[in-house]
Amino acid sequence: MFQNIDLEKYDVTGQVPVEETEKQYYYMAKARGHVQNLAAELGRRPTCCVTTFGCQMNARDSEKLVGILELVGYEITEDENADFVIYNTCTVRDNANQKVYGRLGVLQNYKKKNPHMKIALCGCMMQEPSVIEKIKKSYRFVDLIFGTHNIFKFAELLCGLFENEGMLIDIWEDTDKIVEDLPVERKFPFKSGINIMFGCNNFCSYCIVPYVRGRERSRNPKDIIREIEKLVADGVVEIMLLGQNVNSYGKNLEEPMSFAQLLQEIEKIEGLQRIRFMTSHPKDLSDELIQVMKNSKKICKHLHLPVQAGSTKILTGMNRRYTKEQYLELALKIRREIPDIAITTDIIVGFPGETLEDVQETIDVIEKVQYDNAFTFIYSKRTGTPAAAMENQVPEEIVKEGFDKVLKCVQETARKQVSKYEGMVMDALVEEINEHDSSLVTGRLSNNTIVHFPGDASLIGKIVDVKLEECHGFYYMGHRV
Ligand code: SAH
Numbered sequence: 001m002f003q004n005i006d007l008e009k010y011d012v013t014g015q016v017p018v019e020e021t022e023k024q025y026y027y028m029a030k031a032r033g034h035v036q037n038l039a040a041e042l043g044r045r046p047t048c049c050v051t052t053f054g055c056q057m058n059a060r061d062s063e064k065l066v067g068i069l070e071l072v073g074y075e076i077t078e079d080e081n082a083d084f085v086i087y088n089t090c091t092v093r094d095n096a097n098q099k100v101y102g103r104l105g106v107l108q109n110y111k112k113k114n115p116h117m118k119i120a121l122c123g124c125m126m127q128e129p130s131v132i133e134k135i136k137k138s139y140r141f142v143d144l145i146f147g148t149h150n151i152f153k154f155a156e157l158l159c160g161l162f163e164n165e166g167m168l169i170d171i172w173e174d175t176d177k178i179v180e181d182l183p184v185e186r187k188f189p190f191k192s193g194i195n196i197m198f199g200c201n202n203f204c205s206y207c208i209v210p211y212v213r214g215r216e217r218s219r220n221p222k223d224i225i226r227e228i229e230k231l232v233a234d235g236v237v238e239i240m241l242l243g244q245n246v247n248s249y250g251k252n253l254e255e256p257m258s259f260a261q262l263l264q265e266i267e268k269i270e271g272l273q274r275i276r277f278m279t280s281h282p283k284d285l286s287d288e289l290i291q292v293m294k295n296s297k298k299i300c301k302h303l304h305l306p307v308q309a310g311s312t313k314i315l316t317g318m319n320r321r322y323t324k325e326q327y328l329e330l331a332l333k334i335r336r337e338i339p340d341i342a343i344t345t346d347i348i349v350g351f352p353g354e355t356l357e358d359v360q361e362t363i364d365v366i367e368k369v370q371y372d373n374a375f376t377f378i379y380s381k382r383t384g385t386p387a388a389a390m391e392n393q394v395p396e397e398i399v400k401e402g403f404d405k406v407l408k409c410v411q412e413t414a415r416k417q418v419s420k421y422e423g424m425v426m427d428a429l430v431e432e433i434n435e436h437d438s439s440l441v442t443g444r445l446s447n448n449t450i451v452h453f454p455g456d457a458s459l460i461g462k463i464v465d466v467k468l469e470e471c472h473g474f475y476y477m478g479h480r481v
């Protein structure tokens with residue numbers, strides 16, 4: 001999208017435009033000149049690799065980076081031995097950070113052999129001052145560092161990279177800015193994520209996201225609709241609306257609008273076939289939303305409803321602002337109203353003060369809700385969050401015991417839930433050729449379950465009816481009907 005923009009019309013020797021989108025296109029025109037010079041020097045097109053860590057927000061941000069990189073003339077590659085490597089980082093749990101530090105060592109070796117190589121770091125980890133200090137001290141070979149709030153000015157930073165020596169660092173503490181209409185290169189031609197809001201105001205006590213993604217800001221509904229219409233015109237049939245808490249969408253708009261109302265507007269877009277969204281905070285999920293989901297023809301039969309823990313004592317410590325009973329009431333109401341919906345969740349084991357009795361309450365919730373799938377995480381202490389300062393951190397052996405119990409329980413319910421549809425015919429969006437057997441394609445059902453069936457590349461991006469013949473744990477084998 002917006003890739004067909006004519007960069008020639010920007011006079012890069014003239015004045016920098018004031019309006020932000022125009023300004024960034026000006027810098028893209030300028031960066032293109034730099035890339036052309038580099039190509040002449042190398043005798044080939046320079047290559048660039050963007051590696052993404054973390055969630056769908058980061059994946060979408062990477063698509064924005066790739067959109068600009070392609071437009072200015074880089075050849076995109078998956079190989080990290082490239083002329084320009086960007087790590088879009090995540091810091092939600094410590095293992096995400098460790099992965100980045102580990103891989104930076106490998107990049108340093110590549111850079112020794114390729115003096116033209118530039119390395120950039122961006123994303124959530126870069127919003128932490130301690131990380132910046134560490135990179136400045138121990139990873140001097142990094143060329144560019146920017147954060148989550150100024151990703152829109154990537155073209156400008158790219159010019160800075162070509163025009164200056166030394167490490168370029170640009171981190172903003174927060175922003176209220178939303179810059180529209182910049183280029184994006186989608187990973188899949190037929191489906192796309194769309195940001196409907198940025199940031200988070202919930203401050204769950206274990207979570208670093210509000211500190212690294214800033215305050216909650218909703219995009220204007222008109223801009224969202226316009227973007228989706230363009231995507232649909234470009235061949236997209238399924239969209240995923242992205243926000244840390246989509247249920248609080250629209251509260252800070254000049255003309256407030258609920259998430260359910262936004263969904264109804266999106267439903268009207270002709271040609272759009274499937275709507276997904278992520279993530280729903282249970283405390284803000286309205287009856288209006290349940291009714292809109294129930295009556296919709298396009299909203300997928302899947303709700304990701306993170307519970308985090310089952311014990312009210314732990315939920316209070318987490319600042320989740322619901323009790324076990326309130327969560328159960330909500331989840332069971334949704335199951336009653338929309339019987340064929342898949343409910344999935346996130347669970348943290350080992351939050352400060354959590355005992356094995358508390359874990360038992362989490363297991364009780366899993367058994368009552370019968371999740372279709374669950375992501376289970378070991379609590380990770382994030383510096384600067386309230387939970388990190390709590391004194392009753394749980395010993396590793398107790399966490400491990402609780403974690404194994406929870407994992408076993410979610411696997412059992414998920415297996416049971418997924419297999420419920422054996423023998424039925426359902427519609428699947430074909431996403432790719434099967435990784436292991438090229439005579440099969442892989443599709444996704446509305447309820448997010450995967451099905452493999454005979455087919456070829458011509459089906460990719462199409463929604464077809466499939467008979468779900470055999471359930472193999474978490475996926476199906478089937479046939480087109
Ligand atoms: N906004 C989403 C979650 C974003 S982070 C929501 O509220 O549901 C994705 C998941 O990471 C969270 O749901 C939580 O289960 C997990 N998570 C966040 N911080 C964590 C931490 N410090 N340790 C372990 N898991 C964490």
Ligand code: SF4
Nearest residue numbers: 200202203204207209
């Ligand atoms: Fe983190 Fe809670 Fe915000 Fe989700 S809602 S991003 S868990 S603070």
Ligand code: F3S
Nearest residue numbers: 054055090091092124
């Ligand atoms: Fe990670 Fe940032 Fe997403 S911390 S989970 S990439 S919002």
